[in-house]
Amino acid sequence: xxxxxxxxxxxxxxxxxxxxxxxxxxxxxxxxxxxxxxxxxxxxxxxxxxxxxxxxxxxxxxxxxxxxxxxxxxxxxxxxxxxxxxxxxxxxxxxxxxxxxxxxxxxxxxxxxxxxxxxxxxxxxxxxxxxxxxxxxxxxxxxxxxxxxxxxxxxxxxxxxxxxxxxxxxxxxxxxxxxxxxxxxxxxxxxxxxxxxxxxxxxxxxxxxxxxxxxxxxxxxxxxxxxxxxxxxxxxxxxxxxxxxxxxxxxxxxxxxxxxxxxxxxxxxxxxxxxxxxxxxxxxxxxxxxxxxxxxxxxxxxxxxxxxxxxxxxxxxxxxxxxxxxxxxxxxxxxxxxxxxxxxxxxxxxxxxxxxxxxxxxxxxxxxxxxxxxxxxxxxxxxxxxxxxxxxxxxxxxxxxxxxxxxxxxxxxxxxxxxxxxx
Amino acid sequence: xxxxxxxxxxxxxxxxxxxxxxxxxxxxxxxxxxxxxxxxxxxxxxxxxxxxxxxxxxxxxxxxxxxxxxxxxxxxxxxxxxxxxxxxxxxxxxxxxxxxxxxxxxxxxxxxxxxxxxxxxxxxxxxxxxxxxxxxxxxxxxxxxxxxxxxxxxxxxxxxxxxxxxxxxxxxxxxxxxxxxxxxxxxxxxxxxxxxxxxxxxxxxxxxxxxxxxxxxxxxxxxxxxxxxxxxxxxxxxxxxxxxxxxxxxxxxxxxxxxxxxxxxxxxxxxxxxxxxxxxxxxxxxxxxxxxxxxxxxxxxxxxxxxxxxxxx
Numbered sequence: 001x002x003x004x005x006x007x008x009x010x011x012x013x014x015x016x017x018x019x020x021x022x023x024x025x026x027x028x029x030x031x032x033x034x035x036x037x038x039x040x041x042x043x044x045x046x047x048x049x050x051x052x053x054x055x056x057x058x059x060x061x062x063x064x065x066x067x068x069x070x071x072x073x074x075x076x077x078x079x080x081x082x083x084x085x086x087x088x089x090x091x092x093x094x095x096x097x098x099x100x101x102x103x104x105x106x107x108x109x110x111x112x113x114x115x116x117x118x119x120x121x122x123x124x125x126x127x128x129x130x131x132x133x134x135x136x137x138x139x140x141x142x143x144x145x146x147x148x149x150x151x152x153x154x155x156x157x158x159x160x161x162x163x164x165x166x167x168x169x170x171x172x173x174x175x176x177x178x179x180x181x182x183x184x185x186x187x188x189x190x191x192x193x194x195x196x197x198x199x200x201x202x203x204x205x206x207x208x209x210x211x212x213x214x215x216x217x218x219x220x221x222x223x224x225x226x227x228x229x230x231x232x233x234x235x236x237x238x239x240x241x242x243x244x245x246x247x248x249x250x251x252x253x254x255x256x257x258x259x260x261x262x263x264x265x266x267x268x269x270x271x272x273x274x275x276x277x278x279x280x281x282x283x284x285x286x287x288x289x290x291x292x293x294x295x296x297x298x299x300x301x302x303x304x305x306x307x308x309x310x311x312x313x314x315x316x317x318x319x320x321x322x323x324x325x326x327x328x329x330x331x332x333x334x335x336x337x338x339x340x341x342x343x344x345x346x347x348x349x350x351x352x353x354x355x356x357x358x359x360x361x362x363x364x365x366x367x368x369x370x371x372x373x374x375x376x377x378x379x380x381x382x383x384x385x386x387x388x389x390x391x392x393x394x395x396x397x398x399x400x401x402x403x404x405x406x407x408x409x410x411x412x413x414x415x416x417x418x419x420x421x422x423x
Numbered sequence: 424x425x426x427x428x429x430x431x432x433x434x435x436x437x438x439x440x441x442x443x444x445x446x447x448x449x450x451x452x453x454x455x456x457x458x459x460x461x462x463x464x465x466x467x468x469x470x471x472x473x474x475x476x477x478x479x480x481x482x483x484x485x486x487x488x489x490x491x492x493x494x495x496x497x498x499x500x501x502x503x504x505x506x507x508x509x510x511x512x513x514x515x516x517x518x519x520x521x522x523x524x525x526x527x528x529x530x531x532x533x534x535x536x537x538x539x540x541x542x543x544x545x546x547x548x549x550x551x552x553x554x555x556x557x558x559x560x561x562x563x564x565x566x567x568x569x570x571x572x573x574x575x576x577x578x579x580x581x582x583x584x585x586x587x588x589x590x591x592x593x594x595x596x597x598x599x600x601x602x603x604x605x606x607x608x609x610x611x612x613x614x615x616x617x618x619x620x621x622x623x624x625x626x627x628x629x630x631x632x633x634x635x636x637x638x639x640x641x642x643x644x645x646x647x648x649x650x651x652x653x654x655x656x657x658x659x660x661x662x663x664x665x666x667x668x669x670x671x672x673x674x675x676x677x678x679x680x681x682x683x684x685x686x687x688x689x690x691x692x693x694x695x696x697x698x699x700x701x702x703x704x705x706x707x708x709x710x711x712x713x714x715x716x717x718x719x720x721x722x723x724x725x726x727x728x729x730x731x732x733x734x735x736x
Binding site for chain 2: 009014151155156157158162169173174176177178179180181238273292295296300308311312405
């Protein structure tokens with residue numbers, strides 16, 4: 001009974017190699033079908049993301065496919081020379097492989113540690129493999145344990161809660177702390193920077209619908225508004241747009257602030273009193289910093305957001321040891337169960353071996369005592385059951401204890417010989 | 424079995440829940456939420472059992488003494504906390520609400536009088552309406568105060584551009600602003616009902632015993648002041664929109680809380696200690712109570728606005 005992982009990731013393998021081995025959804029399905037034909041008795045899950053390509057495999061048999069066989073399979077599927085990719089693929093077996101799976105699922109091996117997408121990608125890979133009958137009891141238990149460990153890490157550490165990209169920090173750490181919902185909020189985008197687009201994507205995910213684009217060039221504003229399903233207005237309508245705005249994202253290339261404190265004072269007078277979230281992503285800044293001092297105005301510059309990202313990164317780093325400790329603990333627990341699983345056939349035989357004489361002796365005794373009523377017979381039956389369980393308890397406990405450190409082969413052999421059990 | 428439930432039982436449960444809330448600031452735990460919910464629910468269960476036992480076996484009604492009044496207000500606030508804990512488990516409501524719950528319990532246990540209020544015949548319906556609406560008004564003010572404090576905390580963090588605290592998660596400003604506005608509306612409605620039912624109760628009792636309303640009673644005065652303030656807050660919000668939004672509404676709820684503290688202080692120290700607390704009064708003997716106070720109505724048997732009456736009459 002073995003488990004292994006063969007693959008490559010952003011750690012140590014260039015994108016040139018990774019892109020040669022990457023699988024799209026349909027390719028992954030075809031590859032799994034092909035795997036079942038090539039290795040019919042080996043379970044497999046294929047995980048392919050932008051940062052990694054990995055094949056997790058496990059079998060009840062003695063031998064797993066070798067590193068070369070798996071890398072050869074991957075290479076041949078993509079029509080690549082195996083020698084070209086094999087040296088770039090890592091190979092972890094047994095406990096190391098399990099630990100790797102847990103680390104990946106918990107997003108501790110990701111390029112941006114703690115990013116949440118990997119968990120869904122692992123789930124998706126596991127579901128695809130299950131739908132194509134490529135998984136079995138071994139990988140079921142390994143992947144379900146991995147998902148459980150990810151939940152535990154998420155609950156007991158703050159590693160996933162700390163965002164580290166500027167748009168995600170702007171939305172999750174600030175905008176969502178001001179507004180409960182976004183579908184009834186008016187978002188004004190001034191200019192058209194890449195960062196604004198990315199932030200808007202996050203806001204739209206949160207439900208932002210009413211978007212107004214203000215740009216010096218009306219054509220550009222029209223183009224962006226069409227892209228985001230919003231409304232384009234000319235530069236001369238900036239004041240009106242700001243008077244009705246709840247969120248403002250500004251990324252113009254202007255060399256002077258486009259909204260001064262004095263200008264904002266005029267806007268403020270025509271605004272309904274409510275919080276205003278301003279994301280000034282422009283350098284130099286589009287809004288005079290003094291505007292941030294106005295009541296109910298929450299103004300963030302790119303530096304403010306970068307500082308928040310830095311703090312979050314440091315917080316994530318502080319959470320890493322705790323997350324790693326959880327992975328160590330859970331790997332140990334999983335491996336003990338895994339090794340103990342290997343003793344189950346022998347335990348079954350042992351139980352069956354004791355069950356037969358118990359039944360024979362019980363029948364003989366009851367035949368000799370025909371005067372016993374049903375209640376007495378039931379009591380005797382229960383006493384025999386208890387006796388068998390008590391006799392079996394010490395060897396079973398010893399097996400469980402020994403399983404903590406690996407499959408207890410010596411003990412299994414000894415039990416097999418002592419009780420004349422088959423293999 | 425219920426007689427074994429003491430104030431300590433539920434106060435300790437709430438205190439443990441509060442300690443667990445505080446521990447959120449220090450470390451993370453996967454099971455803390457469930458444990459916290461367990462302690463809060465156990466506290467509420469014990470609290471309910473205590474109030475039930477008191478109502479059935481001791482005072483005859485859940486709002487028939489100052490102590491009962493504090494305990495019922497704490498119970499309603501604990502229900503609000505448990506509701507918020509279930510529906511918004513990630514937010515630290517307990518840090519703001521549980522000290523208020525424990526404060527009310529402590530006030531009920533150590534400061535409030537456990538003797539029943541006046542026992543003169545009075546309308547059960549008006550008495551119940553008076554007591555319960557005053558309790559709900561006080562709870563609304565307390566919830567508004569907690570929401571106001573959370574608003575200031577959240578606004579301060581956002582103004583200082585700090586990411587959300589490790590263990591201290593607060594609701595959004597929009598949510599808190601809504602909670603503040605609703606707290607003011609609920610407290611105005613409830614307090615108006617409480618005061619109106621108190622007046623009617625006194626009119627009924629005046630007809631029965633020939634006594635007159637004690638308008639000079641400090642409790643009547645402070646309750647009236649609080650109602651006036653709450654009405655003013657509501658009016659201000661209706662005619663001046665900025666008062667309905669942002670930190671202004673939070674300020675209004677915090678000031679309302681100060682009025683509530685003033686009224687509670689009057690109830691616990693001035694009226695009680697200046698009246699029954701002197702030891703002059705027998706259980707529920709309002710004529711003796713009034714004899715200990717100044718004013719032209721000292722021989723009368725009033726029902727102060729900020730009190731309920733024994734529902735058994």
